[in-house]
Amino acid sequence: MSTVNIKKIIGKVHLWLGLTSGLVVFIVAITGCLWVFQDEIRTWVYKDRMYIDPPQDAVRLPLTSLIKDAQEKLGEQYDLERAYYPTAANETVYIQFRKFNEGDDKTIYWYGDYIDYFYKVYLNPFTGEVLKIEDTKWEFFNVVIWTHFTLLLPYSIGHEIVGYGILIFVIMLITGLVLWWPKNRSAAKQRFWFKWKQTTRWKRKNYDLHNILGYYAMVFALVIATTGLVWSFDWVADSVQWLANGGKNLKTNHSVPTIPLTESGQAHRVDSVMNTMFIRHPDARYFYIRFPRKPESPMSINATMGHHGYGNYIRYQINPYSAEIIEESGFDDLNNGEKAIALNYPIHVGSILGIPGKFLAFFVSLISASLPVTGFMIWYGRAQKKRTKRSTTKPLPKTLLTANH
Template sequence: MLSIVMKVSGLKKSLIRKKRKNESRFKYIMGLIHLWLGLLSSVVIIVVCLSGCIYAFKNQITDLLNKDKVFVKESKGEKMSAEYIQKKLNDEVKTLTSITIPVDKSRSYVVSYSQNSLDKAVYINPYSGKDLGTADVSMSRFFEVILDIHRNLMMGNVGRQINGVAVLMFCVLLFSGFVLWIPQKLKLLKQALTIKWSGKFQRLNYDLHNTLGFYTFLILFFMAVTGLYITYPWVKNMLIVSLGGDSISNISGVDSKEDSDAFDSIFNDMLSRQKEKSQLKEEKIVSLQEILDKSDKILPYNAVTTLELPNKENPRFVVTKINTDNWLGAMLPDEITFDKKGNFKSKELFSEKPLNKQFTSLAKPLHTGEILGLKSVILYFIVCLIGFSLPITGFIFWFHRFRKIKG
């Protein structure tokens, strides 16, 4: 009985410690919040970060599984034109719906077509025109499970809410952790920025928690916020408004002249598309090469290019180029459309979008790290791995203190 009382007393002291000498009340409160929220959310944060680490390399693992299809031997000859691919499919009674042309000469084309009302996507060797087959999707189910764990803890909407609350706590933990990291004296700054690898286990564990937490604070916070953007409408609304957009609840209103002009533009575009759709079968379709040449004149840079052909839902050619011509090398989508005759209809440059629309269009790649390609995926993996370790090192630090108090 006495042993139980001592354990309870020790637990209470470890959860509500006394204010240290020269410690500000704010820092003391931050310390308590950091401890309590850390203990409450640790398991969920570990699961979310670990699943995020695994999911980060989904595209790279998929490419590796399909390396005999994704990658081809470079040839000195010219690549097959989109028109050649289209003619080849037509001869096989297949209708080309889209083609993705990579910049990397060692990668194959990704071609989508329809046949007998069935849609299919295959890899095609750009030098020989050989059909390399469809992607191996044997790992798809695995990544679906990992994604479900990451988003919902495999518990549906209940899991999503638990996950969301834990990530909200994590945001507070990151802020409170930063407050606790700030050295009281400038001479202690070097110690706070370095890990003493030669130190004893508890010192090393503290440094791993304290120092690595500081270095990854901003990226982890950004990852958490972009994750909350997907989970909670109110977070999405708050971010959109803070970036200069309209509140989601007010989007349906058309009050200002600017909104009215925008509505008129959208309405006129819709009427134009309907007219084009009605003439879809009547007009002679322009060559694909002409569309690509015109696209390169409007968007004069080399980039991964996807060309979508007119269909029943959309009577226009849609050309999307992934622009990486920026100081970070971020993959930013630019889109232009042409009617069936090859007349230019619209242009939507990422750089010309308002900040809120730029963010919404890139929310997912910003959260996953795909925005900069492999280099940012690797960075996010390392940061996420550190995020996975923080609850563990934090718990070890607290448990050691609890044992000392109990003892």
């Protein structure tokens, strides 16, 4: 089979896979753009709920007191789930209440059915004043991230569609490179940069946007797409760990410890646990607390020492009734495969390289979102051209048709 025929087949594969997955790729990529700078945007847009002017010589209230204030303000019918407790004096605490539907309460048709409720109650840690009750279920960035990995469909359906859509996108990037590859040097000169003139038509510009931007973004887009697939498919996550561990399957037992049910009637010693955390980590930037959902489950706390939650945290499993530390682990305790998975998120959003990395992820995601659009326009333009040619082809005269018979 000749090279021309192979490229023709690859071109057909590229076209039909693109038409199949284009809408999914566009939605996932554009929501990825919106998500990249969500930390920076939140601190600006939500500063009234996230920051305060701390009073002089004031003492922080116990976490149990803040939880009580939040629960009373929101309503006793909502289940406590998590708490974010920063150590900076000018930052607020938030208490989180959330409940998922597993199909027992009502039929799940979309995201609005999947999450029953999701609230964050922001409080002044010194006075207990409730600054904001945020309906996080419909908060902009929360809707963005759920659109990003479920398309606002039921989780089991949307997560699968996104996963396979991105898997197709990876194939598209590879086949796109094959189609882009020039035959010779003179052809290559036309494919590395835009050589537009005033007379250049929009079809040519659209074609160049698809090919040239796609070429420069390809490697970075592959990284972002592959790190996304880690969350979509277990076999991708297992493969990443296998490679990072040097071709070995190293499975560490991370089973969640259970609490003796004989202690379940006791009250949670949350304030005692937090006192221990402050003593152990006076340099912590924040503590992220996950409260147990079952009587036999432990309390989980992340003590994070910097602005980024990777590589500089200690994770605790704690008996909430006795305040005893059951398990303590950090980034350095992970094997190489587990470290690769832990770094998956900061690589995915570019934050592993700081603000420059976020800008890179933003523009790569923006280009990725443009590729289905420019690709569709290329296909549509060619299809229209073929239809025009067919419609303008003159039929044979009737006399000739009669003579042939």
